[in-house]
Amino acid sequence: MKKMVLNTVALACAAALAMQGFEATKAAEPHSAEKPPLFPLLDRDTLTDEWFGAGPLLEEQGLTLALGATQVYQMAVEGPQTHRHAGRCAGSYDLEIEADLAALAGLDGGVVFVAAEGSWSEGFDASSVGSLFGVNDDAGGDRSADVTEFWYQHDFADGRLRVRLGKMDLTAGFECQGLPAAFDGNAFANDEASQFVNGSLVNNPAVPFPDDGIGLAVYVEPVEGWYASAAIADAQADPREMGFNTAFDREDYTFSVVETGCTAGLPGPNGRLPGAVRVGLWYDPQPKARFDGGADKRDDLGFYASADQLLVPEGGDAASGQGLGVFARFAWADPEVNPIHAFWSAGCQYRGLIPGRDDDVLGVGMGRARVTDEPGAGFTSPHETAVEAYYAIQVAPWLSVSPHVQVVADSGGMDAADDAVILGVRVQASF
Numbered sequence: 252m253k254k255m256v257l258n259t260v261a262l263a264c265a266a267a268l269a270m271q272g273f274e275a276t277k278a279a280e281p282h283s284a285e286k287p288p289l290f291p292l293l294d295r296d297t298l299t300d301e302w303f304g305a306g307p308l309l310e311e312q313g314l315t316l317a318l319g320a321t322q323v324y325q326m327a328v329e330g331p332q333t334h335r336h337a338g339r340c341a342g343s344y345d346l347e348i349e350a351d352l353a354a355l356a357g358l359d360g361g362v363v364f365v366a367a368e369g370s371w372s373e374g375f376d377a378s379s380v381g382s383l384f385g386v387n388d389d390a391g392g393d394r395s396a397d398v399t400e401f402w403y404q405h406d407f408a409d410g411r412l413r414v415r416l417g418k419m420d421l422t423a424g425f426e427c428q429g430l431p432a433a434f435d436g437n438a439f440a441n442d443e444a445s446q447f448v449n450g451s452l453v454n455n456p457a458v459p460f461p462d463d464g465i466g467l468a469v470y471v472e473p474v475e476g477w478y479a480s481a482a483i484a485d486a487q488a489d490p491r492e493m494g495f496n497t498a499f500d501r502e503d504y505t506f507s508v509v510e511t512g513c514t515a516g517l518p519g520p521n522g523r524l525p526g527a528v529r530v531g532l533w534y535d536p537q538p539k540a541r542f543d544g545g546a547d548k549r550d551d552l553g554f555y556a557s558a559d560q561l562l563v564p565e566g567g568d569a570a571s572g573q574g575l576g577v578f579a580r581f582a583w584a585d586p587e588v589n590p591i592h593a594f595w596s597a598g599c600q601y602r603g604l605i606p607g608r609d610d611d612v613l614g615v616g617m618g619r620a621r622v623t624d625e626p627g628a629g630f631t632s633p634h635e636t637a638v639e640a641y642y643a644i645q646v647a648p649w650l651s652v653s654p655h656v657q658v659v660a661d662s663g664g665m666d667a668a669d670d671a672v673i674l675g676v677r678v679q680a681s682f
Contacts, residue, residue, distance in 0.1 A: 293647040298682045313354030318682040320344040321444045323387050323675060327379050330662075330671035341372035341390040345444075360407060366400035366420075380671045381663040383591065383620060383635050385450035387675075388443040397491050399463045413470040418494050420463045421482055421508065422454050425470045430527045430559075433470060433480030433510045435460075438527065438559040439578040439600040440616060444679050446600075449639045449657055451618025455555050457582035457594035458533055461506045464488020464497065479511040486537055508533045517560060520567045526560030539588035542625035548588050555582035565603050573603035578616075586623035590630075590664070593621035610645035622664040630664035641677075653677040 292298075301307060302316065309316065326338030345368050352361030370391030380386050402417030413425060422441075424433040431441055440452045450456060466484025473479075486504040487497045512529035532554045538547035557580045565573035579597040586592035598616025603609040619636045622628070641655035657673040 293650075295647070295649060296681075297649045298680060311354070313351035315347075315349040315351075317347040318344065319444065319679065320682070321389050321677060321679045323374070323389055323448060323677045325375060325387060325673050325675035327375070328672050328674055330380065330659075330667070330669050339372060339375040341370070341374040341387055343368060343370040343389050343391055360405050362404045362406070364400060364402055364404065365398065367396050368394070368399045369396045370394050380659060380673065381665075382450075382637065382659050382671075383622070383663055384456055384618060384637050384659075386637075386657055386659065386671075386673050387448050388450040388453045389448060389677075394491070398493065399490050401493070411472045415468040415470075417465065418463060419466050419468065419484070421460050421466065421468070421484055421506075424468065424482075425478075425480060427472060427478045427512065427527070428476055428514045428525075430514045430525060432478055432512060432514075432527075432529070433468070434482065434508050434531060435510075435555060435557055435580075436527075436529065437557050437578050437580065438525070439576050439614065440559075440580070440596070440598060444677075445643065445651065445653075446612075446614060447598075447616055447639050447641060448655060448675070448677060449616075449618065449637050451594070451596055451620070451637050452598065452616045452639055455557070455580050455582045455594060455596075456618075456620060457584050457589070457591045458531075458553065458555050459506075459535055459551075459584070459589070460508075460533075461486050462488045463490040463494075465494040466505075476515045477511075477513050479509070481507070481509045483507045486535060502537075504535075504537045506533070506535050517562075519564065519569055521564075522569060524561045524564065524569050526558070528556075528558045530554070530556045541587050542623060542628040543587070544627055548585070551585055551588060553582065553584035553589070556580065565609075571603075571609075573609055575599060575601045580618075586625055590622055590628065591620045592623050595619055608645070612643040612645075613641075614643075615640045620664075631666045632661035632664050634661055635664050636660040649681040651679050653679070 322342040324340045348365045350363040352358040371393055373392045374387040374390035376382055376386045400419055402415050402419045404413055404415040406413050421434050426432055430438055435455050440447055443453050461484055464485035466482055468482035470480040483505050485494055485497055486506040488494055489497055508531055510529055510531035512527055514527040516523045516526035535551040536549055538549050539551055540547055559578040561576040563575040565571055577599045582594045584592050596618035600614045602612050604613050617638045619634055621634055622630045637659045639657045641653050643651050643653040645651050654676045659671040662671050
């Protein structure tokens with residue numbers, strides 16, 4: 252019923268906005284020198300036309316609002332459990348508010364960021380695929396609204412030093428020269444709403460990042476193109492809560508991570524080609540049960556790496572963002588207490604492959620986990636492997652439709668009669 256109501260509201264909004272655009276077109280000057288667009292709705296940057304024109308005025312005052320919705324339908328067409336569910340929809344929405352305190356209160360360098368998320372359905376992964384990675388990283392269960400981030404950031408020395416405090420998502424960190432930086436960022440495999448949806452191609456599944464919670468992060472860029480960052484966060488965080496009870500009322504466990512990276516890229520025919528290399532080290536002090544039944548282990552430690560590089564820009568112009576890029580990830584974790592003790596992924600992205608479709612994106616990627624072989628872990632296969640290909644069609648600046656296909660082998664680290672083959676489509680809209 253909730254999904255039916257949401258879909259009905261969305262269709263009603265779209266119809267009303269389309270009518271608004273139609274009336275505006277009719278009211279235009281009959282002898283105007285510029286011919287009005289045939290479909291005004293499809294020429295807007297957002298569905299609501301920047302909050303019905305109020306967006307630019309709010310930005311002048313220091314407020315930026317963004318609202319997006321994502322709907323994913325997936326169906327397992329082959330696999331050992333396809334008889335349970337033919338297919339299922341799952342979706343989410345994200346509301347982001349950023350306040351520039353320089354414009355609002357005269358506090359130079361100060362920024363407040365708030366993010367709220369809601370979701371519906373857990374998808375069909377648990378019942379029909381059972382992947383360690385997850386075949387839909389956007390699926391979050393039935394949640395009406397959770398404040399997932401609420402932090403204050405202060406920039407010093409023209410942004411060369413940034414300090415962030417509050418409830419945060421460690422994997423949605425900073426940027427260095429326009430590229431994702433700390434932590435475990437990647438330009439081509441980092442966003443389930445617009446890139447890959449398989450969890451192995453969004454973040455590194457071998458790094459036990461805690462859920463969104465209270466933390467402190469520091470970013471420094473002493474030399475242009477080279478950065479270092481460190482963070483400490485509540486290891487027992489619950490994204491459904493603000494985090495004070497888990498951060499201060501329970502055991503004093505804090506997850507720590509440090510990362511350094513270079514965004515110098517590679518030389519190209521018309522300048523540098525954007526690219527980045529990042530390496531990180533994480534530490535988790537929580538006691539963890541050993542798979543062999545021995546005494547709990549504390550002070551868990553691991554490392555990771557992530558890289559991306561634009562290789563072939565369209566027309567030799569890297570600034571357009573079009574062309575062929577590649578990416579890769581790697582990680583290691585202690586197999587005594589972690590189900591995934593080694594992981595790698597690699598793939599490529601091409602923006603503007605089809606002439607005349609400059610904003611369409613084709614992505615192909617593969618992730619492979621080496622699971623622990625410790626007694627008691629219960630795995631019957633040494634690996635799980637996922638391959639995904641998607642094509643994001645930019646229907647309008649505010650609307651994209653992305654068909655995708657996934658193949659998951661040895662799902663859950665278990666020997667299976669058949670590999671799971673998943674077909675799906677994702678629709679993403681910006682309001």
